[in-house]
Amino acid sequence: xxxxxxxxxxxxxxxxxxxxxxxxxxxxxxxxxxxxxxxxxxxxxxxxxxxxxxxxxxxxxxxxxxxxxxxxxxxxxxxxxxxxxxxxxxxxxxxxxxxxxxxxxxxxx
Numbered sequence: 051x052x053x054x055x056x057x058x059x060x061x062x063x064x065x066x067x068x069x070x071x072x073x074x075x076x077x078x079x080x081x082x083x084x085x086x087x088x089x090x091x092x093x094x095x096x097x098x099x100x101x102x103x104x105x106x107x108x109x110x111x112x113x114x115x116x117x118x119x120x121x122x123x124x125x126x127x128x129x130x131x132x133x134x135x136x137x138x139x140x141x142x143x144x145x146x147x148x149x150x151x152x153x154x155x156x157x158x159x
Contacts, residue, residue, distance in 0.1 A: 109133055 109128070113135040116124040128135065 112124060113128060113133070115121065116128065117135070125135075
């Protein structure tokens with residue numbers, strides 16, 4: 051009578067092992083897909099940071115051009131996008147190529 055009882059316990063242990071192995075495989079695959087998603091988002095954030103630097107340089111160049119050429123229409127385009135700027139040199143002295151106007155790229159999102 052002891053052998054059939056042992057056989058039942060061994061069978062139950064084998065069944066639980068199979069269920070746990072299956073659960074482990076499912077969780078492993080889900081973890082891999084979540085890691086891929088996190089890696090894609092991290093890459094997006096890194097690229098966004100690099101583009102932010104380029105964005106600031108472009109805005110600064112446009113603000114400099116607007117101030118240097120006294121182009122109010124170009125200044126209005128920047129203002130429509132929530133970007134304000136002012137010349138850093140006193141009026142009448144002209145713009146220095148080493149001192150571009152301070153651009154404030156505050157955007158309303």
